[in-house]
Every structure is written in C-alpha cells, then in structure tokens.
Amino acid sequence: xxxxxxxxxxxxxxxxxxxxxxxxxxxxxxxxxxxxxxxxxxxxxxxxxxxxxxxxxxxxxxxxxxxxxxxxxxxxxxxxxxxxxxxxxxxxxxxxxxxxxxxxxxxxxxxxxxxxxxxxxxxxxxxxxxxxxxxxxxxxxxxxxxxxxxxxxxxxxxxxxxxxxxxxxxxxxxxxxxxxxxxxxxxxxxxxxxxxxxxxxxxxxxxxxxxxxxxxxxxxxxxxxxxxxxxxxxxxxxxxxxxxxxxxxxxxxxxxxxxxxxxxxxxxxxxxxxxxxxxxxxxxxxxxxxxxxxxxxxxxxxxxxxxxxxxxxxxxxxxxxxxxxxxxxxxxxxxxxxxxxxxxxxxxxxxxxxxxxxxxxxxxxxxxxxxxxxxxxxxxxxxxxxxxxxxxxxxxxxxxxxxxxxxxxxxxxxxxxxxxxxxxxxxxxxxxxxxxxxxxxxxxxxxxxxxxxxxxxxxxxxxxxxxxxxxxxxxxxxxxxxxxxxxxxxxxxxxxxxxxxxxxxxxxxxxxxxxxxxxxxxxxxxxxxxxxxxx
Numbered sequence: 001x002x003x004x005x006x007x008x009x010x011x012x013x014x015x016x017x018x019x020x021x022x023x024x025x026x027x028x029x030x031x032x033x034x035x036x037x038x039x040x041x042x043x044x045x046x047x048x049x050x051x052x053x054x055x056x057x058x059x060x061x062x063x064x065x066x067x068x069x070x071x072x073x074x075x076x077x078x079x080x081x082x083x084x085x086x087x088x089x090x091x092x093x094x095x096x097x098x099x100x101x102x103x104x105x106x107x108x109x110x111x112x113x114x115x116x117x118x119x120x121x122x123x124x125x126x127x128x129x130x131x132x133x134x135x136x137x138x139x140x141x142x143x144x145x146x147x148x149x150x151x152x153x154x155x156x157x158x159x160x161x162x163x164x165x166x167x168x169x170x171x172x173x174x175x176x177x178x179x180x181x182x183x184x185x186x187x188x189x190x191x192x193x194x195x196x197x198x199x200x201x202x203x204x205x206x207x208x209x210x211x212x213x214x215x216x217x218x219x220x221x222x223x224x225x226x227x228x229x230x231x232x233x234x235x236x237x238x239x240x241x242x243x244x245x246x247x248x249x250x251x252x253x254x255x256x257x258x259x260x261x262x263x264x265x266x267x268x269x270x271x272x273x274x275x276x277x278x279x280x281x282x283x284x285x286x287x288x289x290x291x292x293x294x295x296x297x298x299x300x301x302x303x304x305x306x307x308x309x310x311x312x313x314x315x316x317x318x319x320x321x322x323x324x325x326x327x328x329x330x331x332x333x334x335x336x337x338x339x340x341x342x343x344x345x346x347x348x349x350x351x352x353x354x355x356x357x358x359x360x361x362x363x364x365x366x367x368x369x370x371x372x373x374x375x376x377x378x379x380x381x382x383x384x385x386x387x388x389x390x391x392x393x394x395x396x397x398x399x400x401x402x403x404x405x406x407x408x409x410x411x412x413x414x415x416x417x418x419x420x421x422x423x424x425x426x427x428x429x430x431x432x433x434x435x436x437x438x439x440x441x442x443x444x445x446x447x448x449x450x451x452x453x454x455x456x457x458x459x460x461x462x463x464x465x466x467x468x469x470x471x472x473x474x475x476x477x478x479x480x481x482x483x484x485x486x487x488x489x490x491x492x493x494x495x496x497x498x499x500x501x502x503x504x505x506x507x508x509x510x511x512x513x514x515x516x517x518x519x520x521x522x523x524x525x526x527x528x529x530x531x532x533x534x535x
Contacts, residue, residue: 008130009116013108016138019405020146024415025101029094032422033415035458037451039077039148042471044098045454046076047083049461051090051097060084060235065457067438067466069479072236074188075472079103079150080235081185095462096420100149107152111137114158118165118373122311122380131390132376135293139372140260140285140401141365146408147280150187157190157366160197161373164318165311170201173220177227184231191228192357193366196321198224204317241474247354250281251331252361254341257368260285266403268396272337282329282361289397290372296389297378305381312377315370322367328357329364424455426518433459435529436500438466442490442507444483446471449504452521456502468499497527 024030031048034041049064050073056062060080063070073080082099115137116129123129136158145151159179163169176198183194206217232238253259253274260271261279268288273279299305301312332344346354357363380386433439439460446453446469457467469483490501493510501509501524509515513524 005126008133009109009112012130012134012137013105013112016112017105017108020143020408021101021104022409022412022415024418025412026105027415027418028097028099028102030101030415030418031096031098031458032418032420033412034098034100035420035451035454036414036422037449037454038411040100041450041454042077043079043149044100045457045461046071046073046078047086047099048097048458049076050078050083051086051093052461052464054464058084058087064461064464064466065470066472066479067468069476069482071470071472074235074237075474076470077148077150077473079186081182084185096458101415104149104152107149107155108137110153110155111142111158114155114162118158118162119376119380122377124380124383124386128380128386128390131387131394132380134394135290135390135397136369136372136376138401139290139368140265140287140404141283141368143401143404143408144280144283146411151189151362153183153186153190154365154369156183156186156194157197157369160194160366161370164197164201165314167314171205171217173217173224176201177220177224180224180228181231184228184235188232188237189357189359189362191232193325193363195228196325197318197366200318200321203320204314241476243352243355244358245351245355246358247351247360248331248333249277250359250361251278251333251335252282252284252326252329252364253278253335253338254330255336256282256284256361256364257286258291259337260404262407264403265407268400274338275335275340278335278361281359284361284364284368286368286372287397288400289393289395290375292396293375293379293389293393296382296385297375300378300381312374315374318370322370325363326367328354328360329362331360421455421459423452423521424459424519428516428518429456429459430463432500432516432518432523432525432529433465434463436465436526437496437498438468439500439502440468440486441502441504442487443505444469444487452502452504465500495524500524500526 022033025033031044034044046062046065049062050056053062053064060074061070061072065071065076073083082103086093086099112133115133119129119132119136123132142152142154156179163175163179169175180191180194180198183191202217202221206214209217255272258269259274260267260269261274261283263271263273265271267285274282332346334341354360379389382389433456439456441453450471453471460467468486489495490510493512495501495510495513503509503522503524509522509524516523516525
C-alpha cells in the first residue's frame, strides 16, 4: 500500500480533532481551559500533583491531594499511562503542563489506525474502506466522551476486536497481556470491556484446542490475570471504599441506539431527553448514517451475498460476554424514551460489586462497536453497491453528527483565551497559600465548587502545599472519617493555625477567626499570614 493511499490515516484523525477541539488545546503549557470545573480538569490536576510530588516516586499515588492519606492517580480521573510516561520528561515540561489535549489527538490517531486494521481485509475497494474506517472510528459515543478524555481511548476496544477476529493473533497470549495491561493503565471501565472480549477469546480457543493446547491456554490466562491484578493493585484498586448506592442511575436506556437524547446536539433524528444521569453515561446513539446501513446489511446476510461468514460466526463467541455487559448496562432500572419501564430489586449482596460499575451505561460500547463492524463487513459484501451505500451513509452520518461536533468544540473554545485563572485572579491567593502548611475547603466537598477547587488546588500544588481533600472516583472510610472530624473541629472553632480554609456556599467563619475575602471568596488565613498581613 503506497504512502499516498495511507494518507487518510493522518488526515482523518487530524480533521476529526479539529472538528471536536480547539487547536490551542494541544499547547502543553495552556492549562486554563481545563480548570473550569470539568472531569478533564481533575485529569490534569491529578497528573500535575503527581509530577510535582517529591515523595511520590513510582508509587502511582500522590499525597499533595487528599492529604495526609493521599489518593491514587487512578482515582483522580487522571490517566496513569500518560502520567507515568511523562515522569522521565517532567523536567522538560512547563511547570503548568497539561497533557489532555495531546492525549486526545493520540487517541484519534490510534482509533483510526485500529479501525483501518480491522476493516482492510474485508473492504472491496479503497473508497469503501475509508468510508468504513470513518464510520467505525468516529461514532457519536466517542464524540460524547469529550467530558472525560481517559474514556476517549475507544481504540482499546478496536484493538481487542482486531485481536479477536484474527485466528492467529487471538491465540497469542502476549498480545492480549499487553493490551490488558495498557488498558488497566488507562481506565478501569475500559478494562472491564476489553477483558470481556479477551475472556471470549480464551473461551473460544480453549473449546477449539486440543488437550495440550488447552493447558497452555489455561496457564497463559491465569498468568495474564495475575499480571493485571498486580497492575491494578499497584494503581490503588482493591482497597476498601464507601459504597455510593448509585448503580442504575447512569444506565443505558432501551432506546439509546436510535435516540440522540440531547436536543442540543441538533441531530437529524429527534432527540427525546433521557432522565438525569442517562443522557451522558447512557448515551449510545449510533448515528443515522450507521442506522441506515442496517437494511442493506440484513439483505446481504439473508441472501448470503459474498464471503463465507467465518468472521461473523467468530463474533458469535462474543455473545455470552456481550449479553452480560448489555444487562449490566441497562441495569435493573430500564428506561425507554425518558420514561420508567420497570424496576427490579437485586440482592443486597450485589451492591458492592455493581457499585464498581455504577456508570454502567458505558459498558455497551464494545457491543456497539462490534455491531458497527458487523454491519460494515456485510455491506462490503455487496461489492459494486458498497461504494454508493457507504458514501451515502458517511455523508448522512456527517450531517447528523455536525451538531454534536459543534457542541463538543464549544467546550474547548476557552483554550483560545490562554487564561489560566478566572476564579482566583487576585495575586494574594499565592501569598495566602504559601503562608499555609496545607489547604482545605469548608464544606469538604470539592464538587460543591469544582472550578474554584481546581484553581486553588493547582496553585497549592505549584507551591508544594498539600490539599486535604480531592474530588475522587472512590473514597476510603478513613478519609471520610477524617473529613468528618475536621468539619466538626471547624464548626466548634477548633482551627488549625497553620491551615488555609477556603469557605464555599453558606459556610461561615468561626467567631474571632482571621478572614480575608479574595475574588468574593472568604478565607480563614493561617497565623503566619495573620501576623504578617499582606495588603
């Protein structure tokens, strides 16, 4: 294949990135667009803290956030893979570096690459191939993950499908082990999805293999599980965490495949709003272009047009795992068109296990990608008609998702301003933080004013001052007990004289406390600042 023929491997991800994100998000020293109260801001903050924590070493956790217990980078919504890769380059990076924008671009390149690897042996001609790659690489569900860019790594799902559909690679344990370890370093939800495909491959090859081969497969599977468990334990998973009881709140609605859910996305199909929590995590809209391929694919399947069906029969081995993922994604609280359908009680013993996948609506992603892949393989069989069908489907898909792309891009327009702080503009913030031994918020809920928390915490990390709370994916009982005690002490007027207290909401300073108001925010300042006032 000539270099010119591979040019779309570069052009497609670049075009998709520019359609979804402001180009200034690629500037490593441009962090302000992230510190606006988003999950991506937490992503950048966790990495920032770990890279500036002199005591972190290679422990995969930092004590500059949620001090003194600290917090695993994994639970700050940061990307452990990117964070660890940045460690050797930390001295070359700007002091206020962000890697979220570059990570998104890398994801789009890898997404395109694996979509191409998956489809190239099935496509009848180059035009059909690249239309298929564009449809597979850029579904609306990927665009919708702008809010949490760790989960932009859908290429891990495509990588797993590429291994699974290849008879030789699907039997290569080192390939699978590498994929699973990399996935564990990106995000736990993606690990569940990729592990489901890997487990299906193990089941398939075990069933098809002989006695000696089955033993090798079993040993390799146990070794792979052991490696992934070690990585997860090192990252901080597996401890005792408080149960949120929110499983089912972020579930996938029954009409998610054809309901865009968000009227603001301006899709060609009408968007029926879902109940709160389900329009984002439960978003599984395929796009009108892909949906319109279904009749042609069904025709090709029914008529047995072209091909021997070996790949599609191979995909049938995914059915058991995909049924489980789909049921968990829908949860015991199914909805349709924003309305409750039914409610099923589950045994209380399931609560801790299901709480780990409380944003369960995401778990349908591998099923959706496999469905799109199967549709494309079937349409490719139509040969002479495939070009026309795929060009038309891609044109409709682009028109259908243009509103989504515009909405997503608007969220990163802030990057063009190149302004780091908008909530903490007063220069005295740095002096107040520098005068303290550590920093906390009252009440101890970072999410109560996440944009303010991110700016203050970012400044604190810059000065090596620990922050005593964090907006984490999981909280330990030890942390919850400490924060409750600190809240009681504050309310009783028992203040730590070396601590900076940032008051939010309706919080009031105790009588006699030394306060300072900066940018409309009340601070209880440490004694060092009280004895050395700063104008």
